[in-house]
Amino acid sequence: MEPSWDDLTAPDDEPLVYRCAECDAEHRGLPDLAFRLPDDAFAIPEDERPARLRSSNDLCIVDGERHFVRAVLPVPVRETDYEYCFGVWVALEEPDFVRYRELFDEDPPDDEGPYVGSLSNAVPGYDHDVPLATNVHLQPDGKRPRLELKPSGHALAVHQRQGIDLGELLRILKPYIEHADRYSADG
Numbered sequence: 001m002e003p004s005w006d007d008l009t010a011p012d013d014e015p016l017v018y019r020c021a022e023c024d025a026e027h028r029g030l031p032d033l034a035f036r037l038p039d040d041a042f043a044i045p046e047d048e049r050p051a052r053l054r055s056s057n058d059l060c061i062v063d064g065e066r067h068f069v070r071a072v073l074p075v076p077v078r079e080t081d082y083e084y085c086f087g088v089w090v091a092l093e094e095p096d097f098v099r100y101r102e103l104f105d106e107d108p109p110d111d112e113g114p115y116v117g118s119l120s121n122a123v124p125g126y127d128h129d130v131p132l133a134t135n136v137h138l139q140p141d142g143k144r145p146r147l148e149l150k151p152s153g154h155a156l157a158v159h160q161r162q163g164i165d166l167g168e169l170l171r172i173l174k175p176y177i178e179h180a181d182r183y184s185a186d187g
């Protein structure tokens with residue numbers, strides 16, 4: 001059973017509302033799927049992290065030589081005005097990382113970037129055997145950079161270009177959605 005399109009709301013800034021095939025309740029909005037660190041940082045054993053990792057909510061340096069920034073990867077939801085943003089990290093070359101940090105508290109100049117980066121988290125539901133190159137577009141008003149995957153046949157790049165079906169997105173997000181039946185089972 002697919003979600004019912006009748007349940008989608010149309011206006012801007014309204015959360016996506018849909019009838020859930022999993023628990024038959026109406027859900028408002030989609031859960032965030034965001035990574036706290038790049039996968040390179042998660043790969044470091046916890047006891048080694050204090051020595052090898054410098055990180056904040058938005059910046060991360062691994063072993064003093066690999067540089068990452070927190071970004072969003074937007075994917076439009078087909079047949080709607082909505083886009084879903086995965087919260088991911090992207091690897092930058094050191095000069096771009098330094099420049100990003102310099103600009104962090106101000107609006108970027110109009111001609112800044114895009115920087116070239118590499119997606120640094122394995123997004124659930126997608127194959128990550130090959131590095132995914134991306135343009136990194138800085139944003140005004142303190143918003144995180146938006147990633148634009150370079151054109152390829154990779155499913156994530158195709159979805160970003162052409163949109164993803166809501167049903168497919170819900171399958172990816174299923175483990176993160178709080179379904180009503182999880183609460184109704186034992187009251």
Ligand SMILES: [Zn+2]
Pocket residue numbers: 020021022023024025027177178179180
């Ligand atoms: Zn549900």
